[in-house]
Amino acid sequence: MSEASVSTTWKHPDKIRPAALPGAVRVSTALDRLGRRNRDLAPPPAGSSLKPVPGNKGFPLVGQTFSFMLGGPDFTRRVYDRYGPVSWIKSLGLDICLALGPDATQSVLVNADKAYSQSGWEWFIGPFFRRGLMLLDFDEHLLHRRIMQEAFTRPRLAGYLERTDELVAKDVAGWPEGGQMFAYPTLKRLSLDIATHIFMGDTTGEDDAKLQTAFIDTVRAGTSVIRADVPGLRWHRGLLGRRVLEDYFRAKLPAKRATETEDLFSALCHVETETGETFSDDDVVNHMIFLMMAAHDTSTITTSAVLAALAANPEWQERAREQSLALDGELSLEDLDKLTVLDLVIKESLRLTAPVPSMARKAIKDADLLGHHVPAGTFISVSPWFSHYMPELWTRPEAFDPERFAEPRSEDKVHRYAWVPFGGGAHKCIGMYFGTQEVKILVHHILRRFRWTTPPGYVVPWDLLALPMPADGLPLELHPLS
Numbered sequence: 001m002s003e004a005s006v007s008t009t010w011k012h013p014d015k016i017r018p019a020a021l022p023g024a025v026r027v028s029t030a031l032d033r034l035g036r037r038n039r040d041l042a043p044p045p046a047g048s049s050l051k052p053v054p055g056n057k058g059f060p061l062v063g064q065t066f067s068f069m070l071g072g073p074d075f076t077r078r079v080y081d082r083y084g085p086v087s088w089i090k091s092l093g094l095d096i097c098l099a100l101g102p103d104a105t106q107s108v109l110v111n112a113d114k115a116y117s118q119s120g121w122e123w124f125i126g127p128f129f130r131r132g133l134m135l136l137d138f139d140e141h142l143l144h145r146r147i148m149q150e151a152f153t154r155p156r157l158a159g160y161l162e163r164t165d166e167l168v169a170k171d172v173a174g175w176p177e178g179g180q181m182f183a184y185p186t187l188k189r190l191s192l193d194i195a196t197h198i199f200m201g202d203t204t205g206e207d208d209a210k211l212q213t214a215f216i217d218t219v220r221a222g223t224s225v226i227r228a229d230v231p232g233l234r235w236h237r238g239l240l241g242r243r244v245l246e247d248y249f250r251a252k253l254p255a256k257r258a259t260e261t262e263d264l265f266s267a268l269c270h271v272e273t274e275t276g277e278t279f280s281d282d283d284v285v286n287h288m289i290f291l292m293m294a295a296h297d298t299s300t301i302t303t304s305a306v307l308a309a310l311a312a313n314p315e316w317q318e319r320a321r322e323q324s325l326a327l328d329g330e331l332s333l334e335d336l337d338k339l340t341v342l343d344l345v346i347k348e349s350l351r352l353t354a355p356v357p358s359m360a361r362k363a364i365k366d367a368d369l370l371g372h373h374v375p376a377g378t379f380i381s382v383s384p385w386f387s388h389y390m391p392e393l394w395t396r397p398e399a400f401d402p403e404r405f406a407e408p409r410s411e412d413k414v415h416r417y418a419w420v421p422f423g424g425g426a427h428k429c430i431g432m433y434f435g436t437q438e439v440k441i442l443v444h445h446i447l448r449r450f451r452w453t454t455p456p457g458y459v460v461p462w463d464l465l466a467l468p469m470p471a472d473g474l475p476l477e478l479h480p481l482s
C-alpha cells in the first residue's frame with residue numbers, strides 16, 4: 001500500500017470512550033485483571049470431539065458487565081487475544097458467547113445447522129419490535145422475507161429515490177447560510193422525516209409529531225437499564241409508544257388496502273409473491289414498526305460518520321464534490337451509480353463505524369461453533385465492529401483509507417465475512433440498497449451546497465453503549481459554496 005493513498009489517520013473511535021469517560025479503558029483493564037477466574041462455559045457431552053468454550057466468569061453477580069461496558073472494543077480485543085475467536089463472558093446476567101472474526105461470524109450467520117435463533121434479539125428489543133422481520137426465524141422468516149422483497153425491487157427503489165431526493169433537496173436548501181451546525185440531530189430529524197414520508201405517505205403535520213415521539217420512545221426503550229413497566233420510566237414509555245404506533249397503522253390500514261399509493265406502507269399492503277402469498281393486517285403493522293426503526297437510526301449514523309470522515313479528509317471531500325457537481329437536476333438511480341467516490345467513502349465509513357456494532361443470536365440446540373461446544377440456551381454475539389478493526393484483515397485498520405475497497409487492493413474481498421456492516425446469511429439487511437441510496441442522496445446535496453470542517457484535532461466522541469452516536473451531536477462548521 002502506498003503512503004500516498006492513505007489519508008489523514010482517522011481518530012480511532014475506540015479511543016473516544018476514554019475522552020468521554022476519562023480512564024474508562026484503564027479501569028476496564030484493571031477490573032478485567034482482578035475479576036479473572038478462568039472457567040469453561042460447559043463441558044462437551046461425553047464422547048464428543050468438541051472443545052469447551054473458554055472464558056471467565058468475572059466478578060460474582062456482575063460478571064464482566066463493567067469491564068465490557070467501560071472497555072468496549074478494547075475489552076473484546078483483549079478477550080480475543082486471550083481466548084481466540086470463540087469465548088464466553090458473563091454480562092448483564094447472561095452467558096454470552098462471543099463469535100469474533102470472519103470465520104466465527106460466517107459460521108453463526110450462515111447457520112447451516114439452524115442452531116441459532118433470532119430470539120437473541122428478543123431480550124433487547126422484543127416487546128417493542130415483536131414480529132418484525134429480523135425477529136422471525138427459519139421457514140416463517142423466509143416466507144415473510146420473500147413477500148417483503150417485493151417492496152424493495154429496483155422500480156420501487158426508483159420511486160423512493162425520487163421522493164427522497166425532493167425532500168432532501170428542499171430541506172438542505174433551508175439550512176443556515178453558514179456557521180456551526182450540530183449534524184447528528186439535524187440528520188436524525190431529516191431521516192425520520194424521510195422515513196415518515198417515504199414509508200407512510202400521507203401523514204399530517206399533527207400525526208408526524210405524535211408518531212415521531214412514539215417512535216423515538218420505542219427505540220430508546222431497548223436500552224433501558226430498568227427493564228420493567230414502571231410508569232414514567234423508559235421501558236413504560238416504549239410500551240406506550242408501541243401502542244400509539246400500532247393504533248396509527250391499524251387505523252390507516254383500510255385506506256391503504258383500498259387504494260395503492262407509492263409509499264412503503266401501501267407496498268406492504270399490496271405486495272404478493274409469484275405464488276400468491278401476501279401479508280395479513282397484523283403482519284403489515286408489525287413490519288412497518290420494525291422497518292421504521294431499522295431504517296432511520298442506521299442511516300443517520302452512517303451519514304454522520306461520512307460527514308465526519310469528509311471533514312477530517314478534505315481531499316476526499318473535494319473528490320466527492322467534483323462528482324456531485326457534475327450531476328444536475330433530479331437524481332436517478334443511474335446518477336447515483338456515477339457517484340463512485342462516495343461509494344468508497346460510504347464503505348469505509350461503514351467499516352470504521354458499523355451502525356449495528358454487534359448482532360444477537362441464541363442457540364436453540366447444542367451447536368458446534370468452530371469446533372467448540374455451545375450449549376443450547378447460550379446467547380451469541382457476532383461483532384462486525386471487531387472484524388472491521390482486525391489488523392489480520394485490514395491494512396492499518398485505524399486509518400481512513402477508502403481506496404482499500406477499490407481494485408486492485410479490494411481488502412474487503414480477503415474474506416466474505418470481513419466487511420459485514422449489513423450482516424450476512426438469511427437475515428442480511430433487506431434495506432441495504434435503500435439505506436445506501438438515502439445516505440448518498442443526503443451527502444450529495446450537502447456536498448453541492450457546502451464545504452464543511454471540524455475543529456483541528458477534532459475526534460468524534462462515539463458513544464457505543466447502544467447504537468453508535470456522536471455524544472456531542474457532531475458539530476460541523478458549514479461554509480456555503482460561492
Ligand code: HEM
Pocket residue numbers: 133134135145291294295296298299302354355356359360420421422423424426427428429430431432434435436
Ligand atoms: C446503513 C444502513 C443500514 C445498516 C448498516 C443496516 C444493518 C443491518 C444489519 C447488520 C442487519 C442484520 C441483523 C441481524 O442479522 O441480526 C439488518 C437487518 C435488517 N435491516 Fe438493515 N441496515 C441499514 C438500513 C436499513 C434500511 C434503510 C432498512 C429498511 C428500509 C433496513 C431494514 C432491515 C430489515 C427489515 C432487516 C431484517 C432482515 C431479515 O431479518 O431478514 N435496514 N440491517
